[in-house]
Amino acid sequence: MTLVYLHTSNGMSKSAFEAVTYAKKLGNEVIVLTAGNADANTLATLGSFGAQKVIVNRAIDGSDEQQVSTWVCNHAANAENILFLHDVAGKAIAPRVSVRLKAGLVAGAVALPEMDQTIKVNVFSGKAFGFVKVNSQKRIISLLANSIAPEKIAEVCPVEEVNETIESSGIKILSTKKPEGNIPLPEAELVVSAGRGLKGPENWGIIDDLASALGAATACSRPVSDIGWRPHHEHVGQTGIAIRPNLYIAIGISGAIQHLAGVNGSKVIVVVNTDKEAPFFKAADYGVLGDAFEVIPRLTEAVKRFKLNQ
Amino acid sequence: MKTLVCISKAPDTTSKIAFTNNNTAFDEAGVQYIVNPYDEWYALVRALEIKESVGGEVTIVTVGPNEDDAIMRKALAIGADKAVRIDANPKDAYFVATQIATYAKTIGFDMVLTGKETINYNGSQVAGMIAESLGFPLISLASKLDVEGTTLTLEREAANGVEVVSVNAPIVVSCAKGMAEQRIPNMRGIMAARTKPLEVIPPAACDDLTTFATFGSPLAKSEVKMIDPNNMDELVALLHNEAKVI
Numbered sequence: 071m072t073l074v075y076l077h078t079s080n081g082m083s084k085s086a087f088e089a090v091t092y093a094k095k096l097g098n099e100v101i102v103l104t105a106g107n108a109d110a111n112t113l114a115t116l117g118s119f120g121a122q123k124v125i126v127n128r129a130i131d132g133s134d135e136q137q138v139s140t141w142v143c144n145h146a147a148n149a150e151n152i153l154f155l156h157d158v159a160g161k162a163i164a165p166r167v168s169v170r171l172k173a174g175l176v177a178g179a180v181a182l183p184e185m186d187q188t189i190k191v192n193v194f195s196g197k198a199f200g201f202v203k204v205n206s207q208k209r210i211i212s213l214l215a216n217s218i219a220p221e222k223i224a225e226v227c228p229v230e231e232v233n234e235t236i237e238s239s240g241i242k243i244l245s246t247k248k249p250e251g252n253i254p255l256p257e258a259e260l261v262v263s264a265g266r267g268l269k270g271p272e273n274w275g276i277i278d279d280l281a282s283a284l285g286a287a288t289a290c291s292r293p294v295s296d297i298g299w300r301p302h303h304e305h306v307g308q309t310g311i312a313i314r315p316n317l318y319i320a321i322g323i324s325g326a327i328q329h330l331a332g333v334n335g336s337k338v339i340v341v342v343n344t345d346k347e348a349p350f351f352k353a354a355d356y357g358v359l360g361d362a363f364e365v366i367p368r369l370t371e372a373v374k375r376f377k378l379n380q
Numbered sequence: 381m382k383t384l385v386c387i388s389k390a391p392d393t394t395s396k397i398a399f400t401n402n403n404t405a406f407d408e409a410g411v412q413y414i415v416n417p418y419d420e421w422y423a424l425v426r427a428l429e430i431k432e433s434v435g436g437e438v439t440i441v442t443v444g445p446n447e448d449d450a451i452m453r454k455a456l457a458i459g460a461d462k463a464v465r466i467d468a469n470p471k472d473a474y475f476v477a478t479q480i481a482t483y484a485k486t487i488g489f490d491m492v493l494t495g496k497e498t499i500n501y502n503g504s505q506v507a508g509m510i511a512e513s514l515g516f517p518l519i520s521l522a523s524k525l526d527v528e529g530t531t532l533t534l535e536r537e538a539a540n541g542v543e544v545v546s547v548n549a550p551i552v553v554s555c556a557k558g559m560a561e562q563r564i565p566n567m568r569g570i571m572a573a574r575t576k577p578l579e580v581i582p583p584a585a586c587d588d589l590t591t592f593a594t595f596g597s598p599l600a601k602s603e604v605k606m607i608d609p610n611n612m613d614e615l616v617a618l619l620h621n622e623a624k625v626i
């Protein structure tokens with residue numbers, strides 16, 4: 071049996087469907103565990119991707135990872151594989167479950183197991199990859215989002231609502247600050263990012279316009295967040311966050327290796343830069359040699375025309 | 381606060397990433413090691429700031445061979461009080477976490493801080509594994525940490541934004557950007573680091589849960605396609621028809 075734990079308190083993301091698809095392809099029966107008050111009809115849709123059953127624990131809300139770890143372990147006796155997403159929840163829960171069950175963890179898997187059962191992960195901030203072998207009987211995997219395409223193969227599945235109380239870790243949540251952008255950067259499929267080439271914070275209007283025309287999230291290079299032109303949560307790269315969107319548009323960013331470390335997992339990279347020697351062009355799929363202040367408004371208009379004709 | 385900060389070495393970011401022994405091991409030839417930036421800039425510096433404001437002691441620990449003493453001296457120069465090196469090659473995250481937790485149990489710490497990940501293996505596993513081994517709560521991906529008595533107030537990344545949480549020590553915290561600013565060691569720090577205690581202890585027995593079987597390097601990107609800056613409709617058409625991302 072493959073057990074999948076999903077954090078569903080903020081709705082069902084595409085990566086949840088990816089996780090269930092991945093689990094199904096491991097070959098065994100798939101049982102999904104989740105906590106909180108997600109609507110049962112929504113949870114039932116996980117059946118379409120191959121889940122046999124969803125068990126939702128209404129007695130815990132999923133925000134206490136220690137509590138979740140205990141609950142997952144309670145259900146893991148017959149599991150050969152235990153799957154998490156390599157997201158905020160998975161990064162905190164999977165290592166605990168690994169220690170508790172003495173089962174090897176493959177953190178940040180980007181593909182299904184190979185013939186020899188090793189699993190591919192990215193290492194050296196995306197500059198290389200490795201294949202991890204698990205030596206224990208049980209195997210724990212945390213899957214990086216955007217690694218597998220969700221496949222609808224069936225209809226809804228039954229949802230079992232349980233009330234299993236578990237001792238809490240003692241962590242009290244005092245408040246939650248919602249991010250300013252509409253689309254959280256780590257999950258965004260389209261990202262518009264800008265660097266020092268924009269000259270000053272007052273010039274970000276053209277970036278915001280392009281992002282909203284595309285329905286993209288915004289990001290920036292480190293110096294830009296360090297000087298305070300943009301908020302820290304937009305900083306991508308080796309010391310910020312790593313993202314893997316389908317499309318990354320880099321505007322006025324030179325493409326230093328530390329910046330690339332955070333974005334080189336993107337499927338398609340577009341670079342707009344005035345310097346034909348900018349290193350970013352070497353990592354790009356499409357390049358535009360030109361001044362952002364002329365090119366970006368033009369690109370925004372082109373995107374709007376395209377959307378109108380869709 | 382009696383604080384333990386976990387330190388890992390990491391190749392300097394400009395290092396060439398290559399593998400040897402039939403692609404089963406990282407090629408260290410010519411590689412310059414630095415203190416993993418998340419451990420140094422965020423975990424260690426915040427631990428020092430807390431010590432400076434409420435008192436206590438900051439110990440740093442690493443799991444690694446002889447050569448790693450150089451990295452520990454660098455971290456001592458930034459201001460830690462003493463260093464411990466567990467004398468073994470770090471096999472995987474479980475091995476590292478088991479060694480650190482075993483040591484931490486013998487001493488008893490109020491806080492164990494790690495960086496959110498290392499820039500070489502990017503696993504984000506060690507903090508959670510230490511927390512489980514010690515039976516402590518974990519605050520993962522924290523960007524702020526304040527101490528009042530034995531109560532800690534932290535901000536951490538959550539699925540729906542940033543959560544402000546409070547918890548009592550002892551805890552484990554994995555530290556991300558926002559925690560502190562980088563500190564450059566001064567001459568006095570570097571001199572003092574030479575005489576600070578650096579204890580070397582043997583590793584504890586530990587199961588081998590995972591192994592890196594092989595490594596590889598990504599295929600080179602195909603040549604970039606340059607688009608006329610006056611023809612953004614063409615770019616949009618390519619993104620739609622060829623790249624299929626919009």
Ligand SMILES: Cc1cc2nc3c(=O)[nH]c(=O)nc-3n(C[C@H](O)[C@H](O)[C@H](O)COP(=O)(O)OP(=O)(O)OC[C@H]3O[C@@H](n4cnc5c(N)ncnc54)[C@H](O)[C@@H]3O)c2cc1C
Nearest residue numbers: 265266267291292307308309322323324326328344345362
């Ligand atoms: C240990 C370490 C960690 C680091 N971590 C990170 C990290 O996580 N993320 C990160 O981003 N950086 C990081 N850096 C910094 C990194 O090395 C670079 O300094 C930084 O990415 C450069 O930012 P930038 O491209 O915005 O600015 P610059 O390098 O100044 O580049 C600006 C670019 O804009 C172009 N330009 C100028 N005017 C225009 C115009 N009108 N139109 C179009 N293009 C224009 C220029 O040609 C240039 O290429 C790190 C550095 C170190 C040492």
